[in-house]
Amino acid sequence: MNQNIDLVGLGIQKGLIKFDEDKKSITYIHQNKKKNYTNPEEKVQALTFLKLVLHYGYKPQRIRQFVSVKMGSDTKEADIVVYNDDECEEPHILVECKKEEVSEQEFLQAIDQAYSYAYALPNDVKYVWVTSGLRNEYFSVDKNKVSRIDEPDIPQVGVNKLENYKFVYDAEGLKQEVGKQKFSDLKVVLEEILTKQFEKAHDALWAGGQLNPSEAFDELDKLIFCKIWDERKYRRTGEPYDFQIITVDKEEIKGYIRLSADQLKEAIRLEENKRLAERVKSLYEEGRKKDPEVFRDGIRLTDERIRTVVGYFQEINLGATDLDSKGRAFEAFMEEYFRGKNGQFFTPRPIVDFVTKVLPIKNESLVLDTSCGSGGFLLYALNKVRKQADERYPDYRTNYEKALRHKSYWHDFAENNLYGIEINEQISRAAKMNMIIHDDGHTNVITADGLLNESEIQKLTKNRGFRYNRFNFIITNPPFGSTIKSKEKNYLKEYNFGQKDPDWLDVKAKSTPTPRENQSTEILFIEQCYKFLEEGGYLAIVLPDGILTNSSLQYVRDGIEDMFRIVAVVSMPQTAFTATGAGVKSSVLFLKKHKVAHTEKLKNKKMSLQAKLKKKFDYDVTLEIWDIEKKQILRDLEGFDNPFIDLSTTELKKTDEYKEWRAEVNAEYTERINNLKEELQEAYLKVKQEELPDYPIFMAIAEDIGYDATGKKTNNNELDYISEELTKFITAIDNGAI
Structure with missing residues (x-):
């Protein structure tokens, strides 16, 4: 079942939240605060609060929402702050929530906003979590050293040290130790969520202008291919997936002691991106060896953009997600992009x-x-x-x-x-x-x-x-x-x-x-x-x-x-x-x-029927007689009451009266021929119905x-x-x- 639905139901069951009858308002029971649940951002905030309690293990009494933050002469509001103490004086984690439809640029701005709140709080915040529900970014904060370091997750309650990855195969099969990080396995998502993930990842690739939408679609296809290939690889219980962001320690960066805080932060990010890109491209080449026809060229994305896409899909289990749901999600995204194209x-x-x-x-x-x-x-x-x-x-x-x-x-x-x-x-x-x-x-x-x-x-x-x-x-x-x-x-x-x-009724037609x-x-x-x-x-x-x-x-x-x-x-x-x-x-x-023999038999039968009808109606002879009659009329004007009878033949043919008369004669014989053809066509249809094999046809509107x-x-x-x-x-x- 979908985890988000499970969380909401479990939250109601455990008395963490409740809804009005029309589900337009949500009440956070521990703070006795009612909020507008029709607000897209509020839905993300509600799910995030429930994850903090039900997945990460934090007490609801140590979680404050809508926390006032003094920013110079202004007062802002942090979405969620998790504290280390019951008095809520020692902030531990600050969470910034954005709606699912947030753009890439707005999400990056949300990260900066979250950090400004973290620095403005009177006591040190250790971690920052920025989430849109579809995408999550985690950071550790050290005001005295490095301003911002990427993390694979925020810690569960009581965990002091994080591993550098979050997602492992068969996480449920691992023996959980007190005080140690609880790893996650990939999760199944609903069709609606997966469709949005495809759309947001695509938008993040092209919206910046470095790629056009068509190129972005191709590159996203390649990374989805890598994601599926990663899920299909053999792994032991607890072994981490490759298609995820894995952080590095500062000790892994050469000469880190001589780097400033910002330089070190940038060096760490670049190294993480480089290693992630290497893992993803390795998956891609493994898959291409087996299926060279799927993609004929390499991945053309920068390391940073690979990271962006991985951020959207790393926690999703595409293989286990309901077949119809993931299929419809991809098709909905794909057809929206291709609609009417070419x-x-x-x-x-x-x-x-x-x-x-x-x-x-x-x-x-x-x-x-x-x-x-x-x-x-x-x-x-x-x-x-x-x-x-x-x-x-x-x-x-x-x-x-x-x-x-x-x-x-x-x-x-x-x-x-x-x-x-x-x-x-x-x-x-x-x-x-x-x-x-x-x-x-x-x-x-x-x-x-x-x-x-x-x-x-x-x-x-x-x-x-x-x-x-x-x-x-x-x-x-x-x-x-x-x-x-x-x-x-x-x-x-x-x-x-x-x-x-x-045409079987065209006597002048070529035989081939x-x-x-x-x-x-x-x-x-x-x-x-x-x-x-x-x-x-x-x-x-x-x-x-x-x-x-x-x-x-x-x-x-x-x-x-x-x-x-x-x-x-x-x-x-x-x-x-x-x-x-x-x-x-x-x-x-x-x-x-x-059968080919039946087709040939039908063709021959039709030709035979046509020949019989032409003979029955004396078609060729009749057309020849009419042609002679018409030519004779056009050659011989005597016997007709023509006002231009005394003119010479040469002069006669130049007059409008003659041209009109000639057209009338041609039209008369053309009509005769067409009427005869219609008569033969009708006779042909009738005889076909009588002599060709008959069978019922299913008709429906x-x-x-x-x-x-x-x-x-x-x-x-x-x-x-x-x-x-x-x-x-x-x-x-x-x-x-x-």
């Missing part, structure tokens, strides 16, 4: 959940996302298999052998069966980190143009898994609205949708396809997914509704009909993507790949999928009901019932 609009999670829920994905399935973005579809596929492992081995938490089988069931799937392609290198890297945070699955996420052919993709990545006709499931939301031009991408000619097939100058990415991705799927494999793809409705895109719908059995069309509300920055009306198509246009929850997700019915429908297809 045309990136990530698929809303209710849609991702719906798609993966209805498909019969199992741990032996091969799953691909050809434009994976942040990895949402892959992660939900992984979560689906993980839940299957839970059902298969329900007692895995208490049975070691079952635990091994449980992990092997889903982890092998994550490592060997999940594949993703993302063209944007930064987003691809973020997707890999997203998978790592979710306990793996990043191995086969690559950076490449998802429309390249299989051999080109394999050349780029040396990953032989990206082969055509291999995957059981493809789940994807391809980029909308982009256009691939033949002048820029040679691979356009490799696609059938990159060619114009001759002609190259298109450009094509929409989403249309090409339909065909690319077809190539990657095995026969009988499923494709679930988010597409703009224009592909389903625009008359000019009938050839795309015909192509889909040839390549796939259309399983389902589920229409999403107009607002489905509004909250993520896109406003295109879209639907999810579920398709099942035909979702008007509310759990959130509105602003992203606010509506508590009504129609996809839940639709998914139940569609799951039954797909099961019936696989069983041969429909």
Whole structure:
């Protein structure tokens, strides 16, 4: 459970605090002081007070809050002072509390403020603690020598000497000795807190102007990678973690006796930062040896900035934090940063959940996302298999052998069966980190143009898994609205949708396809997914509704009909993507790949039907007769009541009257031809329905999928009901019932 929630509950239970019924006010019982709990800073102060009592062991009677401090002619107020005596005359620790949303600059100012209070108090304060709840800095104070020395923690009650680190593996397994420092293990945090940690660490990296937001995101990714790698390293009980601030003694600094107080303070800080950076970079290189594709360049942060990020994450146990919570926290932070960047609009999670829920994905399935973005579809596929492992081995938490089988069931799937392609290198890297945070699955996420052919993709990545006709499931939301031009991408000619097939009703058309100058990415991705799927494999793809409705895109719908059995069309509300920055009306198509022989049979059957209809309607002969008639009319003006009949032919063709008359004749015959074509098209649609294989298609319209246009929850997700019915429908297809 979350420690902050535990602290508040325990504080109430032990009579340290109480709340009004509406929880807008908090009362500190030992001082009988009521404060406004809606104030963000007050919440941090309340938690800090409870930690001092319940974790560090100080008596509430020796803790004073809102202590007046005389600063020249002004009177300020220190948030918390801990005393050594019951009379509260010997200050021991001074605490300055700031709200969670405090900026890096404001936090540094708070440190200076805390020190000014410490020096202004009449008796010596030994320690200063500055906290925002999300970040903590600790210092020892010696007014006669060094003004400020970093510490890993403040001491528990009765402890006179601190070790130079705070966080150790399996702290609960250590035998605690009276008067000795009590170490801490890493803690689990709530999703909301973790999201804020990501945001604050990122802001601290770029807000100073030395890094732009994009660079800051990359560097933060690297350090999170180091943090996870550190947690996974083997350690004995009581062994300290590397990803934490470890202080140094002044004796470790060469020539410290000759340094002034400020020089010594700076030398100590630099040495601490240097050693921390060395430990972090060592973790990074260890991880890169195993996964060279995750990050291709080194850590570019200064030692001081590495320390800043470590300060935000050193006490968090990312590995033990609830999988869904840490995943959503990272995705919320990541998508807030990437929203709309480079045309990136990530698929809303209710849609991702719906798609993966209805498909019969199992741990032996091969799953691909050809434009994976942040990895949402892959992660939900992984979560689906993980839940299957839970059902298969329900007692895995208490049975070691079952635990091994449980992990092997889903982890092998994550490592060997999940594949993703993302063209944007930064987003691809973020997707890999997203998978790592979710306990793996990043191995086969690559950076490449998802429309390249299989051999080109394999050349780029040396990953032989990206082969055509291999995957059981493809789940994807391809980029909308982009256009691939033949002048820029040679691979356009490799696609059938990159060619114009001759119109069966165009008698002048060439008998072979002609190259298109450009094509929409989403249309090409339909065909690319077809190539990657095995026969009988499923494709679930988010597409703009224009592909389903625009008359000019009938050839795309015909192509889909040839390549796939259309399983389902589920229409999403107009607002489905509004909250993520896109406003295109879209639907999810579920398709099942035909056998190649079946596709060829369909194509041949269609060509045969078209030929029969043209013969039945005497189409070619009729068009030829009409063409002769029209030419004859245009050549021979006699027999018509024309006011310009006496003019010579040359002069006649220059007149507006002639041009108008000629246009009318052309329009008349064009209308005849179009009417005939419409008649044949209608006849073709009818005969297709009669003679081509018929099957049911699942159709659904979702008007509310759990959130509105602003992203606010509506508590009504129609996809839940639709998914139940569609799951039954797909099961019936696989069983041969429909």
